[in-house]
Amino acid sequence: MQSCELAATGFDAWPLLLGLAFAAIGIGVAGLMLRRGRRRGALFAAAPLLLVALLASGVQAPSSSQAEARPALVASTSAAVSAAISTPVSAAISAAPCPAAGGPAPAPAPVPAPVPTGAPAPTPSPAPTAPPTTTPIDFQPGAAGIGDAYFPLDGNGGYDVTHYALDLAYEPTSHVLSGTTTVTATATQNLSAYNLDFDTRASDGSGGYIDDIAISAITVDGLPATWSLATTEISDATGQPLEAGSTDGTATPPRTELTVIPPAGIATGATITTAVTYAGVPVTIADAFGPAGVFRTDDGAVVVGQPRVAATWFPSNDHPSDKATFSTRMTVPTGLQVIGNGRLASETASGASTVWDWEMDQPMATYLATATVGDYTITEHDEGGISYYNAVAPALFDKKLDGGSSVGDVATKIFNDEPEVISFLSESFGAYPFSEAGGIAIADFGPTPDDVLPYALENQTRPIYPSWAFGADADAGTVVHELAHQWFGDSVSMQRWSDIWLNEGFATYAEWLWAEHQGGDTTQQAFEAAYANPTGSDDPADDAAFWATAPADPGSAGIFDGAVYTRGAMTLQTLRTEVGDTAFFTILKGWASAHAGGSATTAEFVAYASSVAGTDLGAFFDTWLYEPSKPSLD
Numbered sequence: 343m344q345s346c347e348l349a350a351t352g353f354d355a356w357p358l359l360l361g362l363a364f365a366a367i368g369i370g371v372a373g374l375m376l377r378r379g380r381r382r383g384a385l386f387a388a389a390p391l392l393l394v395a396l397l398a399s400g401v402q403a404p405s406s407s408q409a410e411a412r413p414a415l416v417a418s419t420s421a422a423v424s425a426a427i428s429t430p431v432s433a434a435i436s437a438a439p440c441p442a443a444g445g446p447a448p449a450p451a452p453v454p455a456p457v458p459t460g461a462p463a464p465t466p467s468p469a470p471t472a473p474p475t476t477t478p479i480d481f482q483p484g485a486a487g488i489g490d491a492y493f494p495l496d497g498n499g500g501y502d503v504t505h506y507a508l509d510l511a512y513e514p515t516s517h518v519l520s521g522t523t524t525v526t527a528t529a530t531q532n533l534s535a536y537n538l539d540f541d542t543r544a545s546d547g548s549g550g551y552i553d554d555i556a557i558s559a560i561t562v563d564g565l566p567a568t569w570s571l572a573t574t575e576i577s578d579a580t581g582q583p584l585e586a587g588s589t590d591g592t593a594t595p596p597r598t599e600l601t602v603i604p605p606a607g608i609a610t611g612a613t614i615t616t617a618v619t620y621a622g623v624p625v626t627i628a629d630a631f632g633p634a635g636v637f638r639t640d641d642g643a644v645v646v647g648q649p650r651v652a653a654t655w656f657p658s659n660d661h662p663s664d665k666a667t668f669s670t671r672m673t674v675p676t677g678l679q680v681i682g683n684g685r686l687a688s689e690t691a692s693g694a695s696t697v698w699d700w701e702m703d704q705p706m707a708t709y710l711a712t713a714t715v716g717d718y719t720i721t722e723h724d725e726g727g728i729s730y731y732n733a734v735a736p737a738l739f740d741k742k743l744d745g746g747s748s749v750g751d752v753a754t755k756i757f758n759d760e761p762e763v764i765s766f767l768s769e770s771f772g773a774y775p776f777s778e779a780g781g782i783a784i785a786d787f788g789p790t791p792d793d794v795l796p797y798a799l800e801n802q803t804r805p806i807y808p809s810w811a812f813g814a815d816a817d818a819g820t821v822v823h824e825l826a827h828q829w830f831g832d833s834v835s836m837q838r839w840s841d842i843w844l845n846e847g848f849a850t851y852a853e854w855l856w857a858e859h860q861g862g863d864t865t866q867q868a869f870e871a872a873y874a875n876p877t878g879s880d881d882p883a884d885d886a887a888f889w890a891t892a893p894a895d896p897g898s899a900g901i902f903d904g905a906v907y908t909r910g911a912m913t914l915q916t917l918r919t920e921v922g923d924t925a926f927f928t929i930l931k932g933w934a935s936a937h938a939g940g941s942a943t944t945a946e947f948v949a950y951a952s953s954v955a956g957t958d959l960g961a962f963f964d965t966w967l968y969e970p971s972k973p974s975l976d
């Protein structure tokens with residue numbers, strides 16, 4: 343790239359130098375003759391040489407590099423124009439083929455031979471070549487999935503997102519979400535079209551669909567684009583596209599692929615800015631992984647879920663292997679709060695509305711994004727270089743526990759322990775990967791046990807906890823688990839959903855470390871108890887089913903199976919026994935550091951651990967992570 347630009351703008355000195363050389367010879371010859379008193383001879387000798395000097399320096403032939411530049415521009419005209427329509431600057435640059443990089447061959451113009459003189463300078467005489475030809479760019483649509491076998495429609499091909507800018511409003515009475523999401527991405531292929539995941543549709547109960555969210559406009563780099571929606575039924579049980587003839591697909595909303603057709607092809611390497619404007623009431627997912635999405639509450643909404651959640655409220659490349667920074671602006675009625683990821687950049691009240699602007703400056707997987715709306719009791723403080731921002735739903739203070747305290751009281755107390763937990767985990771995992779931390783303790787969605795969120799989630803910098811995490815006898819275990827995910831899951835994300843033990847095995851191991859730190863079982867005792875009876879069940883069939891699941895390939899329906907968590911943690915304790923404490927904690931810290939802000943695979947972890955330990959651990963990990971049976975301890 344750099345060499346191409348220099349060739350196009352470079353300055354050629356050789357004709358000028360040639361001219362100066364002839365001029366010097368002419369003046370020298372004339373001077374010699376003058377000194378010998380031959381004035382007329384000096385004139386006749388010097389004049390032709392001076393004339394040649396003038397011709398050589400003034401009537402320049404096109405230099406080879408200038409000649410290269412012109413055909414390059416000609417050859418790239420169609421691509422540059424088409425790209426410039428969609429992406430005025432970057433696409434045009436990337437579309438202009440660089441001759442040095444294999445673009446259309448340049449055709450150097452012939453250099454006129456100088457007038458013969460007594461001292462002719464050598465002149466290059468390039469062979470004539472054919473006129474420049476145009477090589478059309480082959481623009482193709484990006485793939486509808488990013489290539490994850492567990493969830494083949496999740497994510498998309500052909501581009502890499504760098505930033506999401508959500509500028510939305512939420513109306514808690516109607517639950518309408520509206521506004522514009524702008525997705526900034528880099529094309530990784532020449533694109534004629536590309537997909538975003540945006541679950542705008544729900545089943546109507548009779549084989550058709552209703553549009554929960556209506557898209558009103560899409561622009562690509564500021565120009566109107568066209569789009570289409572393709573909807574696929576998804577199995578409740580597996581998260582996979584529904585098999586033909588199966589009826590297992592009534593609870594979870596279908597996956598909808600939004601195909602964006604830009605006004606012109608987009609070249610590899612170009613920046614694509616896609617702005618999608620929409621409004622509607624987002625669907626809530628209910629499948630074998632639990633409820634997820636935008637939950638409607640009395641005073642707002644809770645946004646949480648895994649693996650599917652992001653596409654229910656913003657168009658995205660919905661897969662943890664494509665992380666991006668986020669700006670989340672949410673407008674809500676004044677008096678309500680919006681709690682998002684990262685830092686609160688501004689909170690601007692304007693009459694009846696307040697705009698909350700949350701900035702997540704480090705890459706984040708889409709499922710970790712939240713913009714939870716409602717009435718919350720906020721506490722903030724800075725400690726150890728980390729800004730803490732905690733939110734507790736006031737309703738939790740009305741939820742009394744035995745002994746007179748409340749769920750809200752317990753949540754507040756455990757949130758106060760966050761700096762201690764983060765300090766402790768940092769000893770094992772290395773420095774906390776973000777500059778913000780905190781948590782959101784949400785109210786129950788309704789009066790029955792079914793109205794309580796059945797899981798806590800490690801939303802980046804700001805995990806979300808339901809009321810059961812703060813019961814009368816609750817310790818910090820759940821908070822330890824979600825804070826450990828800030829290293830393993832959030833900062834270092836899984837490349838594929840089959841790698842989820844890299845999240846859950848590590849977070850479970852963090853709970854074991856914390857329990858030991860609190861005077862409970864050692865991690866080895868926790869391992870031995872789990873090895874003897876991993877499910878805690880009296881039914882041997884339950885343990886047999888546990889051991890039949892491979893933590894590093896649990897199947898799409900098994901990503902939250904106990905083996906992913908407990909056998910994952912057991913794998914780490916066995917690794918610790920195998921390589922010793924020093925190498926083990928060097929592996930944990932080095933892994934967190936080496937892939938901070940990125941996504942990684944199990945194979946990369948195995949290779950990394952082997953390199954630190956100085957021995958091939960492939961067979962060890964095969965046994966613990968991939969064998970569908972109970973590993974022997976021999």
Ligand SMILES: [Zn+2]
Pocket residue numbers: 800823827845846849
């Ligand atoms: Zn977890």
